Amino acid sequence: MASQLFTPLKIGPVEVPNRIAISPMCMYSADDGSASDFHIQHLSRFGMSGAGLAVMEATAVTREGRISPGCLGLYSQANEDALARVIAIAKKFALPGFKLGIQLCHAGRKASTPYPWDRGAALTPEKGAWQTVAPSPIAFEKDGAAPLELTNAQIEDIINGFGEAAKRAVRAGLDVIEIHAAHGYLIHQFLSPVSNQRTDDWGGSPEKRMRFAVAVAKAVRDSAPSHIALGARINSTDFLDEGLQVEDAIAVAKALRDHGFDYVCVSSGNIVPGGRPALGPGFNVERAARIKRETGLVTRTVGFIAGPKHAEDVVSTGGVDQVALARAFLDDSNWGWHAAEALGHPFTIPPQYQRVKAGSWPGAKETRAFT
């Protein structure tokens, strides 16, 4: 039977050649927000990987919106120029039809964290720590430093920051812009009653908590021309009784759709530390399928989808349009080639690598049989 995973997909104005997306992954390798040579090899590998789309890591729309000092940003001309250089090279070597997106983010109360390989060593002011901001002055970690409550003017500045970063993303050559409204970052901090306890027009009822997400969506929509696909990563659940539930996610998705967004990428958890139970393969698929059914939006999902047959099942019978894989592509940057091989789908790999195409190298089975 023909593979559904390898059929093209229209995401608003953008067509991707298959339903495999590489999920955004922070690489902590930027310099004051500017992409580095690290990103050249990283994204170039992804362009050749067989995925139809890669969404670049959480990219801060303001300097203090970075998760860590090494996070990518799009808040300066230097950031834009560095990104444009990386994208031009990655696209030059990419397989036909490959599209590149970016995830625009503000980390809010989850900003100013150390590099993950320095965990345990707190980020001190000497090492570049900064004051965080959030909808309400509630620390993310129980004993962590409290963020400052955002003023109206600061909220407007951040919304503008999303719009300006979207313009930079378009000029830098990206095809898809995704806002990060999940995993406990600022947009999600406004959405979730766990982190938003404001009593003004930015908090309280579900509609008021959604106001920031909608304002960001409008700013991005107004900044991006019609050939750019727009989407959002959203949480389908906070895994907390007092947090967001799938019905809230459906309301958010509908609001984004009604403001011209083309897709959602459905994830979950992380509004509080350790805010995820033990999770099995494809742990967001069912909620993602429900969001798709109730909104009609192009829907991607993510979360422990690692094997080609599982990915194939999610898009052929799971009720979801596209899968995003993160760790699988870090582990095997040719995952797309190997998935095509496993599913018996004809696939053209770059000519320089033809000596390892399916069936032509007897060692192929051994290199993939470690486990």
Ligand SMILES: Cc1cc2nc3c(=O)[nH]c(=O)nc-3n(C[C@H](O)[C@H](O)[C@H](O)COP(=O)(O)O)c2cc1C
């Ligand atoms: C190294 C690393 C960095 C990540 N950075 C981001 C990020 O920038 N934005 C985001 O939405 N998710 C991020 N994630 C989460 C992944 O995109 C994905 O949702 C999660 O790893 C589950 O997918 P997987 O089971 O395919 O790895 C990151 C994950 C990893 C492993």
